[in-house]
Amino acid sequence: MIGRLKAFFKQFWDFGPRQNFKLGLYGPPNSGKTTLANKICLDWLGQEMGTTSAIPHETREINVKDQITIKGKTGKELMFNLVDTPGIATKIDYEDFMKAGMSAGKAKKRAREATKGVIESIKWLDQVDTVLVVLDCTEDPYSQVNVTIIGNLAARNIPVLIVANKIDLKKASLRKVQSAFPQYEVFGISAKYGKNMDEFYEKLFELAAK
Amino acid sequence: MVTLHFVPYTEIEPLSGVGRIRKLLSIAKENKIVLLQGRLRQEEETELIKTTMEEINKEFKGIELAVINPSETAKDGLQKLKYDVLGYLFGDTQGLTIIGPSSIVKKIKNDPGQIELLTSELRQSKASVTHSRSNSEVRQIKSGASKVQEAARKKRK
Numbered sequence: 001m002i003g004r005l006k007a008f009f010k011q012f013w014d015f016g017p018r019q020n021f022k023l024g025l026y027g028p029p030n031s032g033k034t035t036l037a038n039k040i041c042l043d044w045l046g047q048e049m050g051t052t053s054a055i056p057h058e059t060r061e062i063n064v065k066d067q068i069t070i071k072g073k074t075g076k077e078l079m080f081n082l083v084d085t086p087g088i089a090t091k092i093d094y095e096d097f098m099k100a101g102m103s104a105g106k107a108k109k110r111a112r113e114a115t116k117g118v119i120e121s122i123k124w125l126d127q128v129d130t131v132l133v134v135l136d137c138t139e140d141p142y143s144q145v146n147v148t149i150i151g152n153l154a155a156r157n158i159p160v161l162i163v164a165n166k167i168d169l170k171k172a173s174l175r176k177v178q179s180a181f182p183q184y185e186v187f188g189i190s191a192k193y194g195k196n197m198d199e200f201y202e203k204l205f206e207l208a209a210k
Numbered sequence: 211m212v213t214l215h216f217v218p219y220t221e222i223e224p225l226s227g228v229g230r231i232r233k234l235l236s237i238a239k240e241n242k243i244v245l246l247q248g249r250l251r252q253e254e255e256t257e258l259i260k261t262t263m264e265e266i267n268k269e270f271k272g273i274e275l276a277v278i279n280p281s282e283t284a285k286d287g288l289q290k291l292k293y294d295v296l297g298y299l300f301g302d303t304q305g306l307t308i309i310g311p312s313s314i315v316k317k318i319k320n321d322p323g324q325i326e327l328l329t330s331e332l333r334q335s336k337a338s339v340t341h342s343r344s345n346s347e348v349r350q351i352k353s354g355a356s357k358v359q360e361a362a363r364k365k366r367k
Contacts, residue, residue, distance in 0.1 A: 090259055091272025091312035115263040122260045142320045144275040148255045155252045 020067070021208065023080040024128030026121065026153075028145050029056035029087030031136040032165040036191035037065070037084040043197065044070050049084060055100045057114035059086045062124055072205050073198075080208070083128055086117030088145050125152060130159045130207055137164035137188065138171040141180035150181060159210035161203060164188040168195055212243060212314060212329055219248040219303045227254045231261050238311045239270055243327070246307040249277055258309075274315040276308045276325050 025033040038048040050063050063084040070078050092114045097107035131153050135141055153160050161184075164177045168190035178186045187203050189196045215237050222230045231254060237244050250258060255277070262273050280296075297304050308318060308325060319326040 088259065089272070090262055090275050092263070092266055093271040093312065111266070115266050118263045119260050122256055125256070140319065144255075144277060144318070144320065145259070147277070148252075148259065148275075151252045152256050 019079045019208075021080050021129040022064075022083055022127060023204075024083040024085060024124065024131045025134055026085055026125075026131050026149050027087060027134035028136070028139075028143065029089055030054075031087065031134045031139075032191050033087065033134045034059050034063075034084055036132070036134055036163065036165065036189070037063070037082055039191045039194060039197065040068065040070075040082060041065055044068050049082070055097060055102070057087060057089075057092070057097075057110060057117065059084060060110070060113040060117035061086065062117075062120050070201050070204065072202060076205065078205055078208055080130075080204075083124065085121040085124055086114065088118055088121050088149060089114075090145060092118070125156065125158075128158065130210075132161050132163050132207075134163045134165050134191075135177055136166050137174055137177050138166055138169050141177045146180075150184065159207055160184060161207045162186045163200070165191055168193050213241070215242040215244050217244060217246045219246070222246070227251070227257060230254060231258050234258070234309055235261060235265065235273075238273055238309050239265070241311055241314055243311075243315060244307075244309040246309065248303040249279065249305045249307050251302065270311065270313075272312045274308075274310045274312055274318045274327075276318040276320045278306045278320070278325060280304050 025037055027033050034050045034052050037050060038052065041047055041049045045065070045068060049065050050059055052058055065082045065084075068080055068082050072078065092111050094104075094107040094111035097110050098104060102110065133146070133150055133153070135146060150160060150162070162177065162181055164172075164174050164186050165188075166172055167174060167188040172188075174186065174188040185203075187196070187200060189200050191197075217234065217237070222233060225233060230250060234244050234246065234250075235258070249255075255275075258273075258275070266272055306325075308327070310318065310327065310329075314329055315327055316330050317328040319328070
């Protein structure tokens, strides 16, 4: 209802992209959310936001970086608060962390924190204004977690851009992500190597204007 | 042995959102694969993930989840319209939801017209109560009403 009212009034008072909104990074574990957050922060603040790891669920708490200002090609500025969220999963097994080389104690602690992280991510869906759904485009995009996150954002009328990350990898398939979510715009990047980042920042202006 | 538990939509229809989630999760926690006729609402699906996380412990490691929505698998606009109208008339009874405990279902591949379940058999160790995984096998469940009926027949037996 609030979303519909916002959309109604927006047609009369639309003066360009919103400012100072909460931009959430959502997606499954290990899709590169924190790598993207780090790249954005490094490009515009000169410092990284969080640590990354090949072991899933490295980010287990919500991290917010306030007042990031980016500049577009035309000189326009966009200010937002970046919200990096723990990856959403339907299962967490501490034995998987042990297989990655962790001790039983550390693995159990990580699993406990990871479950809390997923709950926090879901709670934060109420607080974000715009979302980048970060997907690993070397993985199967038809996972129910992806569908549930995107469906939930659509039900809340939250503007979404699907970021197909890791396009630098051989197995990457942007087309597969596009065919899984044909009603959404999908943009391919490599957050790790900074590929397509200039065009990505321009997309943020378009997303903020929605 | 893998047990499939069919839940007709009429069984969850009168329940509240929380009640539906509790019912489905309690079946999954009995190491059974739930085949639900129809779908949960968007917010219920998210709540299902949240509740699953709250209930994870030594024995229960989570779930694998997949939903087949006939409207999304429609081959053309006319077929999509047909399913959308049916969805409008019959609510969330269209489609199929699969919820499997992750101790049994290793992975669900939703492609999106058919669903593949990669299961692990459970073997109970004499020395401990914990389960160990062995003999992975692939089972396929194709979408469509006939498969729902098949599961219903199994339940009646």
